Amino acid sequence: MSRKNLLEISSPNGERPEPAPHRDSRPLAGLAPTVRSGSPVGGITKTLGNITEKMERATDLERQLAQGQTIVEIDPALVDASFVADRLEIDPVELAQLVEQIREHGQQVPVLLRPHPEAKSRYQVAYGHRRLAATRMLGIKVRAVVRELTDEQLVVSQGQENSARTNLSFIERALFAARLEERGFGRDVIMASLGVDKAALSKMMSVISQVPMAVLTAIGAAPDVGRRRWAELAERLTPSNCETIATELSADNWRALSSPERFQRALEIAQNKEQRAVSAASNAEIPGLPVTLKTSAKSATFVFNNKAAPGFDRFVQERLSQLFAEYQQQQGA
Structure with missing residues (x-):
């Protein structure tokens, strides 16, 4: 399906719209009224004129779409997600609220799309994933600006818009940065997309790596x-x-x-x-002996009270080999 058919460019009932107010940019072809001739015009001439008019309008609209100068309505089924995800999830409560806002007031802010680099007649969203999801739920077309964007331009637009408008959480921003780095984007592009300096980006990458x-x-x-x-x-x-x-x-x-x-x-x-692990470490006195046993999850230590029994530590030390031999004998029994 061509982009022209999707946009449903037509002139209802053959009527010409009223003159638009003056703007700096040129209006879409065919929207400004032309001076009608006072002489009668034949049916064939009218038909040819309408065809020419529609072709001019479609051509001019395609040009303006490529330059991102106008807002158009596109079937959400033709729009794919960005090649780099920036969210862990879309909050269902926030999405429900957005659906109700758009149902009541319409979609006030357009999404940004680019022509899909690999799929003809499809699009890829740079930002506006939640608005796109809301229009899908409502079963309506999504209002969008379409621009030719490189991969770098897309991720920078995506990151900057989300940082400014939807307040991605810290961990989502860190994950977005990590995904961009995995795809080979340089730190300068990542910093530009998130609006952070080198130190802040390093802290993000440190956390996300752990x-x-x-x-x-x-x-x-x-x-x-x-x-x-x-x-x-x-x-x-x-x-x-x-x-x-x-x-x-x-x-x-x-x-x-x-x-x-x-x-x-x-x-x-x-x-x-x-x-x-801390609570497992404990001190326990051995009843009747001048020794305290300190234990933890990984070790045990005997502490001898040299004041109560001077030299007892050396006495035990000299007999450790014999004690260990008895231990091994019991283990082997």
């Missing part, structure tokens, strides 16, 4: 959770508690909670691992 994707997916976008708390979680993660976090938060009862609540639970799991 948090497995399974944990990120289980937690979600976690709005309002900033770099410091994510860094705290990242420092406490181990292979064991990562598996626990991903398993627990993926369960239905935990998925029902908000993303910030799931983040808090993940931090509690990571902290509890450390707390259990």
Whole structure:
């Protein structure tokens, strides 16, 4: 299907619209009224004139679409997502609110598309994924500006618009940066797309490198959770508690909670691992002996009271070989 047919360029009932107010840019061809001749015009002449007029309007509209100078309506089924995802999820509550706003007031802000670089007659969205999703739910066409964009121009537009309008969370921005780097984009392009300096980008990349994707997916976008708390979680993660976090938060009862609540639970799991290791370390006096036993999850230490029994530590030390031999004998029995 050609782009001309999608845009449904036509002149209803053959009528010409009223003159548009003066603007700096030239109006679309065929929209400004022409001076009618006072002499009668034959049917064939009128038909040829209408065909020529429509061709001129379509050609001019194609030119303006390529330059991104006008807003058009496009079937959402012809629009594909950006080649780099910038969100972990679309909040269903926010999406429902957006659907109601568009239902009541119409789509006020257009999305930005480019002609799909690999699929003819299709488009790829630079920004406006939520608006696109809302129009799909409503079953209406999406209002869009179409521009020819390189991959770099698309990701910079995508990152800057999302940072300014939709306030991506810290972890989504960090994940977006990591995905761009995986695709070979330089740090200068990544910094431009996110509007950050080198130091801020380095901190993002440091955090995202320590948090497995399974944990990120289980937690979600976690709005309002900033770099410091994510860094705290990242420092406490181990292979064991990562598996626990991903398993627990993926369960239905935990998925029902908000993303910030799931983040808090993940931090509690990571902290509890450390707390259990600390609480496992204990001091215990051995009844009747001048010795205290200190234990932890990985070791045990005897502390001798030299004031109560001077030289007892050396006495035990001299007999350690004999004690160990008895231990091995019992283990082999």
